[in-house]
Amino acid sequence: MLLNDRISAFAELGNFIRQFKTSGYEKVTTVLLNDDFFDKMVLKIDTAVHHNGWFTKENVLFALNEWSEALDNDCLNEWVSSYKLEKMSPRTVGVIMAGNIPLVGFHDFLSVLISGHKIIVKQSSDDNQLLPFLASYLIAVEPKFEEKITFTTEKFTNFDAIIATGSDNTARYFEYYFGKVPNIIRKNRNSVAILTGTETTEQLYSLGQDIFKYYGLGCRNVSKLLIPKDYDFDTFFKAIYDYSDIMKSAKYANNYDYNKAVYLMSNFKLLENGFLILKEDQSYSSPIATLFYETYQTKEELLQKLENDKEKIQCIVGDNFNEKSIDFGQTQSPSLSDYADGVDIIEFLTKIN
Structure with a gap:
């Protein structure tokens, strides 16, 4: 053939x-x-x-x-x-x-x-x-x-x-x-979004697609935010409010309730809006209905962190943050040459002896 x-x-x-x-x-x-x-x-x-x-x-x-x-x-x-x-x-x-x-x-x-x-x-x-x-x-x-x-x-x-x-x-x-x-x-790999505080409402709404599509179960779903210190989460919560219908899924709602209860019993500091929990955490793999976040001070510091943790990261979402970053809302629409883990499968397949 x-x-x-x-x-x-x-x-x-x-x-x-x-x-x-x-x-x-x-x-x-x-x-x-x-x-x-x-x-x-x-x-x-x-x-x-x-x-x-x-x-x-x-x-x-x-x-x-x-x-x-x-x-x-x-x-x-x-x-x-x-x-x-x-x-x-x-x-x-x-x-x-x-x-x-x-x-x-x-x-x-x-x-x-x-x-x-x-x-x-x-x-x-x-x-x-x-x-x-x-x-x-x-x-x-x-x-x-x-x-x-x-x-x-x-x-x-x-x-x-x-x-x-x-x-x-x-x-x-x-x-x-x-x-x-x-x-x-x-x-295991997860995706991150880099926010600066200058994002538009439309960009943050599109980020909701990266977070909530497939209930966040994919490796291309954003599971963590990297934010500047003193970031205003009110703007973020307002922009993603239209995704609140996700709670109509009993499976998602059960996970939200369970994870919220576990965190509260452990006395973790949380932010939440009724359908998404935000927790400060250095990990990348957040549970369903939860989004981890971590703060940064300088772009140089952030670049070094991303380089150190590159084996844990599938996608980087941001507003032209670097040459590898993806626009908000685009994580679930990869091109054919967007290879998982950055490994060129076709090149691999051409070298099998």
Whole structure:
């Protein structure tokens, strides 16, 4: 299968999932194989929502929308144009996926297959509904993918490389079992936002998207604020007030109540607005419904901290803070070349022997 064939098949997948928008579903007659797959996809979305209480319909459709935009023929061609993929020797890559947000492992899935390799996928039980169905559509569009895609719940055998995502604890097991083959092993990471006190209401409102989308469960969600001393949190709380409907989720509300009670019993100093708890803490990984914060005095001090802690940080959100910072509201809309942990997966895949 040629690279152009692989790109065309994924672009057709993008056309297919583009029909399922947060604003509603629209069946497009020109989409390939729609009569066979459209109604089944409607059911599969509902199944994913019922399977995992954190996967609301809005969040599932948001994830699909983001991928439909990325799976555009021009975007895909531009992405792979800087790599030499035409004469790749196919290898078998095992991919162990997380399950914290919908389709969280899709980028690994896409990267392995677009590179011309075979993939063995081991999914988290929390997110195992959508990807196999999308894979079945991809195979229907390009049957040669059938011999390249395997889903398993068993122990991996006969693989040439590994891409595994998990916690700091599971990463130790991954390194033990897979350390002798080429690997990418991802640990816990979180994202931070840098505030100066000069942000507009619109910027702070957009920051709410980075905090609350997927209930804050993704590694690209902002879990910590870095703020100047004497920062006025009233401005921040007013700007994000429209996100208060998040408390309509019983699971989120239960976490809010539980974490607030634990902190109060421990006599921690808190700020809260009825749906988000702010706690001063040096850690990066904050619990659900909680946002940690830490103060800084100078930009130089802040830059040094970010450099020291770079292995813990996925995204830096800020108003042109540095060349690596992301605009407010954009953490959940990465481009195809925004690689997790900053590790270029395609480059890794081109070097498997």
